[in-house]
Amino acid sequence: xxxxxxxxxxxxxxxxxxPAPPGSSLSIGQWGIxxxxxxxxxxxxxxxxxxxxxxxxxxxxxxxxxxxxxxxRTVELTKHERNVKARRECIRHFGYRCQACDLSYEDRYGxxxxxxxxxxxxxxxxxxxxxxxxxxxxxxxxxxxxxxxVVHRRNPPYSIAELRSVITEQAKRTLA
Numbered sequence: 073x074x075x076x077x078x079x080x081x082x083x084x085x086x087x088x089x090x091p092a093p094p095g096s097s098l099s100i101g102q103w104g105i106x107x108x109x110x111x112x113x114x115x116x117x118x119x120x121x122x123x124x125x126x127x128x129x130x131x132x133x134x135x136x137x138x139x140x141x142x143x144x145r146t147v148e149l150t151k152h153e154r155n156v157k158a159r160r161e162c163i164r165h166f167g168y169r170c171q172a173c174d175l176s177y178e179d180r181y182g183x184x185x186x187x188x189x190x191x192x193x194x195x196x197x198x199x200x201x202x203x204x205x206x207x208x209x210x211x212x213x214x215x216x217x218x219x220x221x222v223v224h225r226r227n228p229p230y231s232i233a234e235l236r237s238v239i240t241e242q243a244k245r246t247l248a
Contacts, residue, residue, distance in 0.1 A: 078148065152197035159191045161208035170216035172223070172235040177216070190220040196229060 079086050168189045169176045177185030192215045206212065213232055215223065223229045230238075 154191075155206055158206045158208045158212060162191050162212040163189060163214055165209050166214045168214065170219050171213045172215055172219040172232050173239050175216040175219075189214045190217055191215075192220055192223060192229075194232075199228070 078084070168178065168187060170189070177188040179185075191212050194211055194213060215232075219235060223232075223235055
């Protein structure tokens with residue numbers, strides 16, 4: 073695993089081999105709701121939880137020094153820009169109700185849940201790969217955070233119809 077950075081003087085990318093590779097994480101979603109952790113040990117990469125540590129001497133079977141949080145990290149990234157007006161138009165058309173499970177945050181949580189909803193791109197921006205003219209009604213759909221998370225459990229994402237079908241079938245099993 074290599075550590076990469078941009079030289080502040082020349083602007084050139086530089087790197088060095090890490091003797092003890094660190095883990096990395098990626099948060100996605102409007103409020104960083106979902107996380108993926110990637111770690112590399114001896115050239116083997118693991119997605120999800122890091123492999124179990126050596127025998128524990130801390131709580132929960134994890135060495136005490138492995139349970140730190142709050143370290144500041146500088147990250148350079150490239151992200152696909154979202155259009156705030158397209159999001160607003162999508163919500164104006166569909167409302168603040170999940171189009172997969174029918175959840176309304178306001179119905180569930182009262183006033184503190186009003187005006188909350190994620191907006192999902194039916195075709196992932198990463199697949200399009202360039203700027204394009206978005207149609208807020210055909211290209212976007214409001215989803216609650218849970219449904220948005222589940223839709224992205226695979227690549228390509230589940231369709232809204234597939235998700236509705238799974239929700240319906242699961243409800244039948246629960247009632248049976």
